Amino acid sequence: MGQPLRVGIVGLGAISGQYLSAFARLEAVRVVAVADLDAARAEAVAAEQGARALSVDELVSDPEVDLVLNLTIPAAHAEIALKAIAAGKDVYGEKPLAATLDDARVVVEAGRAAGVRVGCAPDTVLGTGVQTARAAIDGGAIGEPVAATATMMTPGHERWHPNPDFYYQPGGGPLLDMGPYYVTTLVTLLGPVASVVGTASHTRATRTVGSGPRQGAVIPVDVDTHVTGVLRHESGVLSTLVMSFDSVATRASEIEVHGQTGSLIVPDPNRFDGDVQLHELDGEWKTLPPSAGYRDAGRGYGVADLATTPPGAAARANGDVAYHVLDIMTSLLASAGSGTAVTVESTCDRPAPVPLSDAPGGTRAS
Template identity: 90%
Template sequence: MGQPLRVGIVGLGAISGQYLSTFARLGTAWPGVVRLVAVADLDATRAAAVAAEQGVRALTVDELTTDPEVDLVLNLTVPAAHAEIALQAIAAGKDVYGEKPLAATLEEARAVLAAGRAAGVRVGCAPDTVLGAGVQTARAAIDGGAIGEPVAATATMMTPGHERWHPNPDFYYQPGGGPLLDMGPYYVTTLVTLLGPVASVVGTASHTRGTRTIGSGPRQGAVIPVDVDTHVTGVLRHASGALSTLVMSFDSVATRASEIEVHGQAGSLVVPDPNRFDGDVQLHELGGAWRTLPPGAGYRDAGRGYGVADLAVTPPGVPVRASGDVAYHVLDIMTSLLASAGSGVAVTVESTCERPAVVPLSDAPH
């Protein structure tokens, strides 16, 4: 405590730029929270370039996960490598924080959490967008009774598919991909943050096209196979009794539905985009009219990496908000939903988690 958490990044793909930007901002405004000390990537040239730009060391993956000057390994590799890198870091006594999902399979995710507990290290996982002022303001409004007892929620993500803009979208359409496992973590984590853990699910899914055509980049016009369901819908029964309806699709053109709404007997909330940290929360109380709530909780002007910073300032023994336990439960919900879609029957979600504590309204992790 009192010293910044020394972070080493493994994996320097597109998402790493957002983390680097956040760490640079935190390092300037709040230098005692986190400090980037090393980077690693399978592409040594890329690692060297980023290291030179950031003024840190470029290491191999093995070197970084065992380096004595690294306190936490930030795992930004592809999902298939999440468990391998996390286990390697945990074995070296490091805290770990990974991009979503926690692992490619529930079995691998379970192994990561078990290893972390055995080693006495902390395991965190994205998405940390739920720590921003948008979702947290909605959470505070619900906790404060603004809508009464929550009854239901809807969460909707409808797009034509990522191949329109992504130059290498193949993995979105292979096992481990699809709209639910790709974008679902933002929506399901938000639902768990707002309404608590999920007890059971029932779902259905469809696979409308066998191929997709890449729309941009050097492979524009290339045809790729589709081996996953591309439209998934289901109902989540929360342990509290509230019901959430989830629709995740790569088969639509557009939607005018709010991305997330939460309804109670006394009012309804429109929740901002869960893939962002900010946005307006709108409340419609019974007998009233829509109005925008002022920010009431969460980190203002946050960005990807605030989950790491929040972990850094969380005292020992206090549950981490963007935790591996929450990420495991979210992965369990999603895989259970896909299992239900395949079997045609409701599936009990075996895991649970504590609802993360509210983030007090703040400009900085504290």
């Protein structure tokens, strides 16, 4: 108790830099080991962090590692998580929890059986943006919630990512890649989802890499690249979701929530902050001051939140929420394939709200 959670990171791709930047200021966590398929990259990051560069197997079995942070590609999420759990480690992974719902179920059940904690991104919902919107809804600012919309429209990640292949393989696509931010936000704001109906399209068989050393390379597309549908929350609220790698741009708000007496514009769920706007009946749009959430948060705050959650309590970015979010998304794809509504078999507790506060566990002196 009172000691930082000792973290070992598996996978040192682009997203790892954001975690390392946040960890540098968080008292609740300390990076002690790293592993990557690129041994030179692991050695370089280890030297920067004052950590050790290890193989994956060495890292997950190391007694100095309390939690394995799994930043591998989606296809490897379950494999690494299960290795960590088998070694008695807590595990926190990038989204989605696994590439398939069956694999995710195995991870959650293995963690529960082993008595270790399973956490999963996104933790953007812990920042002041989504949490201020939640506080407004819970406080009755829009009356009884009725409906929500969530929209993400882009031309595809191959335009900027030097190695975009996994975005177009099973476990990727706009829904499974970007959807976790939007669906986790909807669950945070409005509670779990009971059923879905959806449709999807697969418009191109290939994509062309637009930047980096592989610029001009043609990669196959094995997933649907435009998905839309309606989620029926257990509360009866209807959320409309549109996720696309086939568009150019949109002027629609990222997320809106509408109630009987007011409407909210929720900031970009890919970010931790942003303005929440409220329009009350017979009023006009106004910006709400931050009233909840971790201030100045960044990727990795979910790990710190887990580290500071009391024994027996559920961390906010937990595996049950991540599993339910993946169940919602895979059910939506199943509905698109069958043309019928699909019941979402899982549920989860709505995560605890975050009071307006600084970093969980405090920040290191600069």
